[in-house]
Amino acid sequence: MQCPICKTRLQTTNSRKTNSGASTWRRRHCPNCKITLTSREVLDLSSLIQINNKNYSRLKLTAKLARISSGSLEEDIANIVDTIESRLLSLTRHNHQITEDIYTQEVLSVLKKIDRPSYLRFLAQLEED
Numbered sequence: 574m575q576c577p578i579c580k581t582r583l584q585t586t587n588s589r590k591t592n593s594g595a596s597t598w599r600r601r602h603c604p605n606c607k608i609t610l611t612s613r614e615v616l617d618l619s620s621l622i623q624i625n626n627k628n629y630s631r632l633k634l635t636a637k638l639a640r641i642s643s644g645s646l647e648e649d650i651a652n653i654v655d656t657i658e659s660r661l662l663s664l665t666r667h668n669h670q671i672t673e674d675i676y677t678q679e680v681l682s683v684l685k686k687i688d689r690p691s692y693l694r695f696l697a698q699l700e701e702d
């Protein structure tokens with residue numbers, strides 16, 4: 574990966590897998606500008622996970638969670654999405670058809686455990702629809 578400022582090749586100074594193992598976080602350093610950047614590699618699972626026979630969208634789920642969890646850190650939302658994705662992937666591996674209802678239940682179940690205020694807002698939003 575190149576430095577966005579001077580195009581020098583960045584050096585990785587630290588990296589770790591996130592809790593679910595679905596993504597990798599890296600800290601990178603530019604030896605020329607001396608800046609430090611972080612990156613997050615995420616597997617694109619959109620073609621692997623089907624919801625009502627349509628490709629799953631990490632972007633849509635992230636946007637929805639960002640809307641309902643006002644004030645949550647970007648990294649916390651990404652971790653929630655990672656956890657939801659690994660559950661969806663597990664269902665897919667076991668050849669379960671994922672309907673919109675199952676998808677919603679998976680999202681709710683993860684939110685209930687990790688982020689109770691967002692869980693309640695998500696639930697309230699469902700009742701409005």
Ligand SMILES: [Zn+2]
Nearest residue numbers: 576579603606
């Ligand atoms: Zn640079």
